[in-house]
Amino acid sequence: MTVSGTTVPTLGLNDGTEIPQLGFGVFLVPPEETQRTVEHALEVGYRHIDTAQMYGNEAEVGAAFKAAGLPRDDLYVTTKLNNGFHRPDDARRAFSESLDKLGLDRVDLFLIHWPLPTRYDGDFVSTWRTLVELREGGGTTSVGVSNFEPDHLDRIVEETGVVPAVNQIEVNPYFTNEAARAADARHGIATEAWSPIARGGIAGDQTIESIAQRVGRTPAQVTLRWHLERGDIIFPKSTHRERMEENFALFDFGLSDEDVATIAALDRGERGRTGPNPNTFEGR
Numbered sequence: 001m002t003v004s005g006t007t008v009p010t011l012g013l014n015d016g017t018e019i020p021q022l023g024f025g026v027f028l029v030p031p032e033e034t035q036r037t038v039e040h041a042l043e044v045g046y047r048h049i050d051t052a053q054m055y056g057n058e059a060e061v062g063a064a065f066k067a068a069g070l071p072r073d074d075l076y077v078t079t080k081l082n083n084g085f086h087r088p089d090d091a092r093r094a095f096s097e098s099l100d101k102l103g104l105d106r107v108d109l110f111l112i113h114w115p116l117p118t119r120y121d122g123d124f125v126s127t128w129r130t131l132v133e134l135r136e137g138g139g140t141t142s143v144g145v146s147n148f149e150p151d152h153l154d155r156i157v158e159e160t161g162v163v164p165a166v167n168q169i170e171v172n173p174y175f176t177n178e179a180a181r182a183a184d185a186r187h188g189i190a191t192e193a194w195s196p197i198a199r200g201g202i203a204g205d206q207t208i209e210s211i212a213q214r215v216g217r218t219p220a221q222v223t224l225r226w227h228l229e230r231g232d233i234i235f236p237k238s239t240h241r242e243r244m245e246e247n248f249a250l251f252d253f254g255l256s257d258e259d260v261a262t263i264a265a266l267d268r269g270e271r272g273r274t275g276p277n278p279n280t281f282e283g284r
């Protein structure tokens with residue numbers, strides 16, 4: 001995928017499809033700012049957009065697609081099932097509403113947003129089966145999960161025989177989430193790293209700052225490049241156009257193995273999370 005001289009690499013997923021390794025996320029973009037923000041992101045060159053039913057801005061994302069008028073096949077669109085809709089009939093209805101809001105007859109990727117093991121009698125397997133049905137019905141090209149821990153992945157794969165294409169999990173330099181990444185790799189699942197710059201929390205980090213000075217880039221660029229070097233998929237969010245441009249300019253420099261290891265060593269384990277723990281999060 002080449003846009004104004006920048007080529008965003010794609011990664012092959014286990015279902016034979018391809019995903020752009022860099023995209024744009026719209027969590028916490030208020031609905032009234034979403035259309036303009038996504039239009040700017042598309043102008044900058046992003047073609048992979050990550051939204052969710054929970055974000056309350058799918059309709060505005062869809063309005064931006066319509067205004068931009070790009071060929072559908074140039075876009076890669078992800079949305080996610082909200083926590084109140086895990087029961088199969090609710091999931092089907094909510095999915096169809098997502099397509100309506102986005103103004104699309106197909107998304108590229110549909111995810112279970114959270115596993116919610118303490119709700120729905122712990123049954124996320126029926127929810128997963130429903131997503132697989134939705135894929136078979138053609139409304140989504142790929143299906144995956146988000147915030148699934150290794151035992152959650154083992155269970156859906158064992159009980160359904162269907163391996164998710166991706167697992168979208170929290171990963172940042174302070175929470176490298178190696179156990180979940182290793183489980184993804186073991187199953188052949190691509191890892192998507194959410195909140196890749198820890199929601200801005202990497203600002204002022206001396207280690208990242210010193211690498212950034214040496215390679216002549218910003219701390220955000222170094223951190224985003226670190227994820228790419230590790231093979232993860234990312235979609236940083238910004239409502240500022242200059243930051244969208246900064247976060248897109250990642251393909252004309254690299255990091256040494258030593259720099260990648262130095263940043264990974266900033267891991268603080270559980271203390272480094274910015275979000276909730278998927279084992280206990282109830283989604284309400």
Ligand SMILES: NC(=O)c1ccc[n+]([C@@H]2O[C@H](COP(=O)([O-])OP(=O)(O)OC[C@H]3O[C@@H](n4cnc5c(N)ncnc54)[C@H](OP(=O)(O)O)[C@@H]3O)[C@@H](O)[C@H]2O)c1
Pocket residue numbers: 024025026027028050051113146147168169193194195196197198199200220221235236237238239240243244246247275
């Ligand atoms: N599956 C899940 O449960 C889950 C959870 C969280 C996020 N996500 C996905 O992951 C995407 C990214 O995560 P995120 O939005 O939470 O966090 P993020 O991308 O790590 O960070 C976004 C924050 O950093 C700031 N920022 C962006 N670029 C910057 C730069 N170059 N320099 C300094 N600050 C910068 C943004 O501020 P401004 O906007 O003011 O520029 C915003 O406050 C989300 O949008 C969503 O699509 C998924």
